[in-house]
Amino acid sequence: MSEGITVFTDGASVGGGGGPGGWGVVVVRGGTERSLSGHEPETTNQRMEILAAIKALESVRGFEGEITVYSDSSYLVNCLRRRWYVKWLAEGWTNSKKQPVANRDLWERLLAAISDAERTGASVEFRKVRGHTKATHERARGNRLADSLAVAAKKEAIKRFGAS
C-alpha cells in the first residue's frame, strides 16, 4: 500500500520586506525524513514561502500517491485551498483591487508543479499549520524543523550577501 508523503515548508527573510532570505523543506516518507533548504540575496518572506512549496514538490517529482504540504503561511495555503488562483487566472492576474498579483512568477511555477504532480499520478493537498507552536505533535515538530532550516538558510544568505 502506498504511504503518502508529508511535507513541511517554511520561509524567512530579513525585515519581512526586501532583503536576503531562505527557505526550508522537510519531506517525510515512510519512516525517513529528508530536508532541503536554499537562500536568495534579495527576496521577501512571501516569496520564500512560495518557493519552499515549489522546491518541495519538485523534490518528490514522479511520486504516485498523496502529497500533503503543511505551511504556516495563510498567503500560500489560502491561495490553494480557497482557489484564489482561479480568479487570478480568470482576471488576467489582477487581484481584487485590480492590481497585478504579486509574485506571479512563483505562483505560476507552483501551479505548474502541482499540475505536473497530478498528471503523474499524485494528489496534492495544502494544509495550514500554526507557526511557532510549542506543541509536540508531528505537524508542530515538522513546522519547527522547516523553520529552523529556513532561518539557517537566511543566515547563510546574510553571511554571503551582507545584512540588510
Add this chain to the structure above:
Amino acid sequence: MSEGITVFTDGASVGGGGGPGGWGVVVVRGGTERSLSGHEPETTNQRMEILAAIKALESVRGFEGEITVYSDSSYLVNCLRRRWYVKWLAEGWTNSKKQPVANRDLWERLLAAISDAERTGASVEFRKVRGHTKATHERARGNRLADSLAVAAKKEAIKRFGAS
C-alpha cells in the same frame, strides 16, 4: 569653539509591560557630567525611554550647538532617525496597522522639545547604542550610567508604590 553636548538616556520598568518604572539621563558637557532621574508608578519600558529623552532635552534648553542623544532603545531611535513620526503626523497618529500610535502624548512632547531646541540654535541627533555592553568606550560607559540611574529610579518607584 562650542563643544557639543552628549546625552545618554535609558528607561526601565517592571515586567517590560505595565508597572512601576524609572528613567535616567547623563549629560556630558565639556569635562563635566550631570545626571537626572525620575520614576512613575505605572508605566512601560517604552514610555520611560521616551520620557528620558524628553527630560534630557528639557535639561539643556537654550543650548546652542550640537546635542547628541544616545539611547539603547531602537523604538526611540528609529522613530527619530527613520522619521516614523512624519508618517504618524501625516496619517493622523495611526501606525501601519491602522491602530492609534502608542504613547502619542510623549512623542508629541518629545517632538516639541526637539523643535524647541532647534529653534533656539541647537541641532539634535539621536544615535543608537547597544545596551548591556561590557565595552569600555565612552558610549558604553554613558549607557551603563544612564541604565544604573534608570534602574535605581525604578527601584525607588517599587519601594514607593509597591512591586508588580
Add this chain to the structure above:
RNA sequence: GGACACCAAUUAAU
C-alpha cells in the same frame, strides 16, 4: 475591516 506570516529592538522572569 479581517487573516497569516516575516522581521527589529527593548524590558523583564526563571
Add this chain to the structure above:
DNA sequence: ATTAATTGGTGTCC
C-alpha cells in the same frame, strides 16, 4: 538558555 510582555516595521491576500 528559554519564556513572556511591550513597541515598531513590511509582505500579501480577501
